[in-house]
Amino acid sequence: MRFFHLLLAATLAYTSIPEGQAKSLTGDRALLVLPKATEAKPEDYGRFVESLKSRGFSVTFQTATSNKLNLFVYGERQFDHLVLLAPKAKRLGNGITAKSLVEFIDDGGNIVMAAGSDFGGAQRDFAKQLGIDFDLRGNVAVDHFHYLPAPETEAGVRDPENHTRILTDQYTNSTYIVGDQVRQGGPILYQGVGHRHMTNSQPTMLWSVLTGYPTTYSFDTSEGQVVTSKDSLLSGSKMHLVSAFQARNNARVMVVGSTSLFSDAFFATPVPSSTVLTSPKPNGNDQFVRDLTEWTFQEKSVVRVNSVSYHVVGPNESDEKKESNPSANPGSFRVSDRIKYSINLSEYYADQWHPAQVNQLQFEAVMLDPYVRQTLEAESRTGTAAVYSQIIDLPDVYGVFTFKVDFLRRGLSHVKHTDVVPILPFKHNEYDRYLVSAYPYYISAGSLMVSFLVFCGIWIFNGDSTIKVKKS
Amino acid sequence: MVTVTQLVQQFQKSYWTQTPLQLKLIDAYLVAIMLQGVLQFIYCLAISSFPYNAFLAGFGAAVASFVFTASLRIQVNPKNTEYSHQAPERAFAEFLVCQLTLFFIVTNYIG
Helix, strand or coil, X not given: CHHHHHHHHHHHHHHCCCCCCCCCCCCCEEEEEECCCCCCCHHHHHHHHHHHHHCCCEEEEEECCCCCCCCEECCEECCCEEEECCCCCCCECCCECHHHHHHHHHCCCEEEEECCCCCCHHHHHHHHHCCEEECCCCEEEECCCCECCCCECCCCCECCCCCCCEEECEECCCCCCCCHHHHHCCCEEECCCCEEECCCCCCCCEEEEEECCCCCEEEECCCCCCCCCCCCCCEHHHCEEEEEEECCCCCEEEEECCCHHHCHHHHHCEEECCCCCCCEEECCHHHHHHHHHHHHCCCCCEEEEEEEEEEECCCCCCHHHHHHCCCCCCCCEECCCEEEEEEEEEEEECXXXXXXXXXXXXXXXXXXXXXXXXXXXXXXXXXXXXXXEEEEECCCCCEEXXXXXXXXXXXXXXXXXXXXXXXXXXXXXXCCCCCHXXXXXXXXXXXXXXXXXXXXXXXXXXXXXXXXXXXC | CCCHHHHHHHHHHHHHHHCCHHHHXXXXXXXXXXXXXXXXXXXXXXXXXXXXXXXXXXXXXXXXHHHHXXXXXXXXXXXXXXXXXXXXXXXXXXXXXXXXXXXXXXXXXXX
């Protein structure tokens, strides 16, 4: 069996030639880590794997405990994307720890990690590093109101039901991760564990994607367990089923509390249209998993800064700099200059770059504090990019400023562009001269000098005899 | 009983008869400078102090000139015996140097 599995894995690895360009922006090498062959086989995830391959990934399979499982060889990252479907594995590959998974992220790799009720070891530690705290071992998500009834046995008697195959469509608001197609489709069939976000987790980096209904809670369903008041029940919207994490380098991690979410068996299970068993319809798992992996593997919701330009507008426009190099941004500005700041953004989805559609994109001119903070307005768009710009009055303060666009939205890659631009005071000979309002002062100073000359003339030529006479 | 009118008249009479011509000249010059300073200050308050450097230069020049001229008046006044040991020419020379330096600064500063 094991031999067969390895053979299959090897065959799949070599036959999965990507069709053309990978659709992910960060590479096409995906590694699927499965548990022992007795627990799960690649065929169990056939449709999921097929989906990955059709999107241009070259998928490699490895058993979780295999010594051949290495994320890095001689410090080189071996895979761009990692799918961990082996929550039970105590040991991962050739000494892979939570730290190596974090290194993988730091190096730009993306991870989809599925957890289970007996989730432990390196993977649990890794989840903790992301600010995700899985519920106690043995606990699973239960919902007595939104569940899929267990299949009837042939005798017409149903299996004992513990309502662990729950149905949910409680997606979070951001459509950057879960698209409209999933939201309008059937509910998600989910069997697994819930987690909570640790209180010190970064709300700008860790986002909930899917939670249960308010009636969903986490409980040990094995025999003889009763709910006691001592149990701190994880429930409702505090119990996250799927969470997305985006690191500072825009590497992405998707943490899912269920392996069966990805399985063919769940993809194929129809769900009732409502909680009452009426006409069954397909569930949303297929498209949901596709959305999750597309987001995680940088196939969508990636925003790129194509270019940033700024220049003086209005009467103070300096011609000399424009003539020397019209495309370059000026190295400095004068205080109170009126400038135009433009940023050119593209968003990647559906396999190509599109003009980015963003709201409340803000420009900041920062010198310790933001002196200017203004919203950039959509100016123009081409087939692949959109330009956002604004006329900005620079402050009447000189110093070294940072022109900054720092745009962070749930599910969208972190857009950050900074330029250090000094704002200079006027040189002493750059001030305006001969102003009309200053003429009285000029005239006054002039008349003072003339009257001084007249006074001296009279003093010298009109004799100081009086004083001399008196003195003598 | 001496009234205020009498007092002023007496002051005018003694000023015109006893004050040397030199000092009268200085006094006329002082009045002219003071008028200039006052006019500039009124202009600044009423209209604008916008080229502030120009205002400072113009008004400062008037004030400084007034001070220099007043010093000259003190030194050449024969009644002030403490200056009797030095010639009035020396006082005038000092006055010249100060004024010329002042005008140099004012010209630079006025913009």
